[in-house]
Amino acid sequence: MAATVVPTASPSQAAKPDLRFKRLDITMKRHQYRPDALIEVLHVAQEVFGFLEAEVLAYVAHGLKLPPSKVYGVATFYHLFSLKPLGVHSCVVCMGTACYVKGSSQILEGLQAELAIQSGETTADGQVSLTVARCLGACGIAPAVVLDGEVLGKLDPVAAIARVQALQQQAQS
Amino acid sequence: MELQTLQNIASNERARQKSVRIYCCTSTGCRAAAALEIIETLEGAIHQRHLQDQVEVVGVGCMGFCGRGPLVQVDPDNLLYQEVVPDQAASIIAALQGGEAQPQRGNVHHPFFTRQMPVVREYSGKIDPERIEEYIAVGGYQSLYRTIYEMTPAQVVEEISRSGLRGRGGGGYPTGLKWATVAKMPGGQKYVICNGDEGDPGAFMDRSILESDPHLVLEGMAIAGYAVGANHGYIYVRAEYPLAIDRLQKGIQQAKRYGLLGSQIFDSPFDFKIDIRIGAGAFVCGEETALIHSIEGGRGNPVPRPPYPAERGLYQCPTLINNVETLANITAIIRNGAAWYAGIGTETSKGTKIFALTGKICNNGLIEVPMGITLREIVEEMGGGVPGGEVKAIQTGGPSGGCIPKTLLDTPVDYDSLRQVGSIMGSGGMVVMDQSTSMVEIAQFYMDFCREETCGKCVPCRTGTVQLYALLTKLLERQATPADLAQLEALCAMVRDTSLCGLGQTAPNPVLSTLKYFREEYEALLVEPQYHPHPPGAANQPVSALGSVPDSMLEGA
Numbered sequence: 001m002a003a004t005v006v007p008t009a010s011p012s013q014a015a016k017p018d019l020r021f022k023r024l025d026i027t028m029k030r031h032q033y034r035p036d037a038l039i040e041v042l043h044v045a046q047e048v049f050g051f052l053e054a055e056v057l058a059y060v061a062h063g064l065k066l067p068p069s070k071v072y073g074v075a076t077f078y079h080l081f082s083l084k085p086l087g088v089h090s091c092v093v094c095m096g097t098a099c100y101v102k103g104s105s106q107i108l109e110g111l112q113a114e115l116a117i118q119s120g121e122t123t124a125d126g127q128v129s130l131t132v133a134r135c136l137g138a139c140g141i142a143p144a145v146v147l148d149g150e151v152l153g154k155l156d157p158v159a160a161i162a163r164v165q166a167l168q169q170q171a172q173s
Numbered sequence: 174m175e176l177q178t179l180q181n182i183a184s185n186e187r188a189r190q191k192s193v194r195i196y197c198c199t200s201t202g203c204r205a206a207a208a209l210e211i212i213e214t215l216e217g218a219i220h221q222r223h224l225q226d227q228v229e230v231v232g233v234g235c236m237g238f239c240g241r242g243p244l245v246q247v248d249p250d251n252l253l254y255q256e257v258v259p260d261q262a263a264s265i266i267a268a269l270q271g272g273e274a275q276p277q278r279g280n281v282h283h284p285f286f287t288r289q290m291p292v293v294r295e296y297s298g299k300i301d302p303e304r305i306e307e308y309i310a311v312g313g314y315q316s317l318y319r320t321i322y323e324m325t326p327a328q329v330v331e332e333i334s335r336s337g338l339r340g341r342g343g344g345g346y347p348t349g350l351k352w353a354t355v356a357k358m359p360g361g362q363k364y365v366i367c368n369g370d371e372g373d374p375g376a377f378m379d380r381s382i383l384e385s386d387p388h389l390v391l392e393g394m395a396i397a398g399y400a401v402g403a404n405h406g407y408i409y410v411r412a413e414y415p416l417a418i419d420r421l422q423k424g425i426q427q428a429k430r431y432g433l434l435g436s437q438i439f440d441s442p443f444d445f446k447i448d449i450r451i452g453a454g455a456f457v458c459g460e461e462t463a464l465i466h467s468i469e470g471g472r473g474n475p476v477p478r479p480p481y482p483a484e485r486g487l488y489q490c491p492t493l494i495n496n497v498e499t500l501a502n503i504t505a506i507i508r509n510g511a512a513w514y515a516g517i518g519t520e521t522s523k524g525t526k527i528f529a530l531t532g533k534i535c536n537n538g539l540i541e542v543p544m545g546i547t548l549r550e551i552v553e554e555m556g557g558g559v560p561g562g563e564v565k566a567i568q569t570g571g572p573s574g575g576c577i578p579k580t581l582l583d584t585p586v587d588y589d590s591l592r593q594v595g596s597i598m599g600s601g602g603m604v605v606m607d608q609s610t611s612m613v614e615i616a617q618f619y620m621d622f623c624r625e626e627t628c629g630k631c632v633p634c635r636t637g638t639v640q641l642y643a644l645l646t647k648l649l650e651r652q653a654t655p656a657d658l659a660q661l662e663a664l665c666a667m668v669r670d671t672s673l674c675g676l677g678q679t680a681p682n683p684v685l686s687t688l689k690y691f692r693e694e695y696e697a698l699l700v701e702p703q704y705h706p707h708p709p710g711a712a713n714q715p716v717s718a719l720g721s722v723p724d725s726m727l728e729g730a
Contacts, residue, residue, distance in 0.1 A: 034470075036468070036469045036470035037470060038470035038471075039450075039451070039470055040450075040451070040470075042453070043412070043451060043453065070471070074470070074472055077472040077473065078453030078454050078455050078473075079453070079454035079455065080412055080452075080453040080454035095374070096374030096375055097374045097532070097568060097571070097618070098375045098529075098531035098532050098537075100374075101531075101532045101533060101604055101605075101606055101610060102532070102533070134372065134374055134454075134456065134622065134626075135372070135375060135376070135377075135413075136201070137201060137380040137381075137413065138201050138202050138205060138239075138377070139375055139376075139377055139529055139531040139602075140239020140242065140377075140531065140538050140539075141205055141206065141239065141240070141242065142532075142537075150205075151201060151202075153202065153206060
């Protein structure tokens with residue numbers, strides 16, 4: 001984190017109170033501002049803000065009385081935390097062994113070509129983020145893809161692309 | 174609460190249950206195939222036919238036969254319907270009154286079911302995981318009562334030791350010994366941690382246990398807490414398992430309300446509370462010291478052992494860490510006795526183990542089998558073999574394990590036999606591969622996994638996995654020479670021998686085991702060295718493999 005932007009006043013006192021920071025406050029208070037609640041707080045922060053921007057990390061560091069370096073270190077260590085904005089829709093391709101053996105890499109390649117992005121990226125219009133998961137534990141229905149939290153099983157590249165296209169069309173209409 | 178109260182809850186619940194119960198699987202796999210819609214349809218059909226007083230639909234946990242989901246089972250007729258679609262569901266109710274059921278009938282007499290021996294999964298798929306009363310009705314929490322009122326902590330530890338139970342997370346360390354070490358530590362604050370960070374790709378038994386029977390694990394943890402003198406437990410669950418987290422939260426709340434967790438359990442002086450900690454996507458957190466750091470809110474970096482967590486673990490206090498499946502075995506051992514448990518399995522590996530049978534196999538899903546069963550029995554009899562093909566290899570143990578070729582299918586499945594053939598039991602993933610799978614690609618796949626998941630703390634693992642991946646990529650691009658293959662082997666040994674934690678120490682296993690059994694596949698990819706061993710530009714790299722790999726791959730992304 002280059003700049004340690006610690007908000008001087010708590011957002012509730014700011015001109016326009018940001019309810020999202022309020023939720024962070026509530027979470028931190030529930031954990032009694034204990035530094036070991038960092039991961040719990042970051043989970044909530046990501047849920048509320050969509051991703052972990054520098055300002056949010058600084059706010060959490062301030063609240064839990066942790067050095068910003070530690071907060072940044074934890075936020076970058078875990079795959080689930082994103083420091084970049086994510087798309088409106090999320091598309092997660094499972095690349096666990098069972099899915100891999102049943103052809104999930106072809107699904108991933110198909111989606112990458114269709115969306116013209118690599119895994120870990122978001123389309124230019126900010127609609128779809130494509131990521132890979134290490135195993136969703138849904139091996140019985142391999143290969144699996146999660147679209148906006150909905151697990152889809154026994155897919156092939158054509159079906160997967162069709163589902164993503166449907167999402168994109170929804171967004172346009 | 175007293176024992177009588179517990180028994181009253183159980184008998185009330187049994188009286189409440191309708192004579193015909195229709196079980197519908199609501200685990201992750203079946204949910205993905207419209208299981209919730211099926212429940213709605215079934216309930217609608219029951220109302221339509223005015224059968225509410227005799228028939229009920231129960232959303233249950235995993236029935237095991239995940240590949241053919243969604244599954245619906247009718248009790249007491251023991252009828253199994255598979256691949257049910259919502260439109261056909263109503264006919265299942267019609268069939269109760271003599272109609273014809275449309276969905277495909279499952280064969281419950283298939284070896285897939287008959288060869289199983291459910292101990293942990295005894296009530297999976299038979300009780301509603303979101304209602305503690307159903308768990309109590311099948312004898313739940315009575316083992317906890319017995320330990321608190323009829324046994325001393327030392328007796329509990331002794332019982333677990335005699336049962337011969339070994340850690341189900343992969344290591345196979347004797348559970349009783351671990352408990353005894355923590356119990357022996359001087360009094361004061363101690364912790365019990367349940368390791369539910371099931372990271373091995375291809376393994377989902379812990380998810381299934383937590384989703385299907387969460388109280389089994391909670392009760393096991395409380396018994397462990399009583400035995401070692403801990404009053405606080407943590408369950409660390411992957412964030413990828415939202416349903417398991419949700420059911421655990423509900424389970425803990427319900428148990429607290431009945432006084433089965435929290436302060437003065439069963440009106441005894443024993444207190445035990447359980448908190449959930451949610452992971453954030455890091456495979457290395459399955460390693461116990463890394464997991465402890467993660468619970469403490471830090472980066473999941475492992476530290477050298479000793480001191481072991483049993484001595485100095487969470488918040489520097491003595492800590493017992495057990496895997497989900499290990500803890501799920503505890504209540505059965507207390508209920509049926511150590512001698513019963515020790516009678517199952519082989520000389521050195523007691524009890525049953527749950528495997529996730531996946532990949533190129535006809536019947537995929539979860540199976541619980543006694544230790545010592547052979548791979549052939551699992552794959553050919555229970556799994557029904559490979560659809561339209563032949564088994565080439567079986568991968569066990571995930572990224573820490575190895576590939577077992579079909580010539581060794583008669584290997585019995587226990588900790589020591591699997592180790593002898595160069596693989597490990599691991600957490601119980603079993604991925605079947607056929608001729609279409611290239612073993613070098615599989616080795617590369619796992620190395621890619623380890624390369625991404627290394628925590629970066631120790632050099633052999635951080636850079637070794639990247640170099641191994643680069644060498645495997647070079648092989649697959651048909652640019653590797655015999656010298657590269659020799660280097661691959663040397664580097665495997667180096668990473669294995671010098672890494673700090675289990676992740677690095679076992680990362681070369683998939684390469685080593687495929688090299689051992691499928692060396693010809695590696696050799697077929699080799700090319701003769703070029704006349705100019707150092708082409709201009711890419712020359713003089715310390716590791717020659719670097720030349721063919723784009724820079725983006727080397728950053729460890």
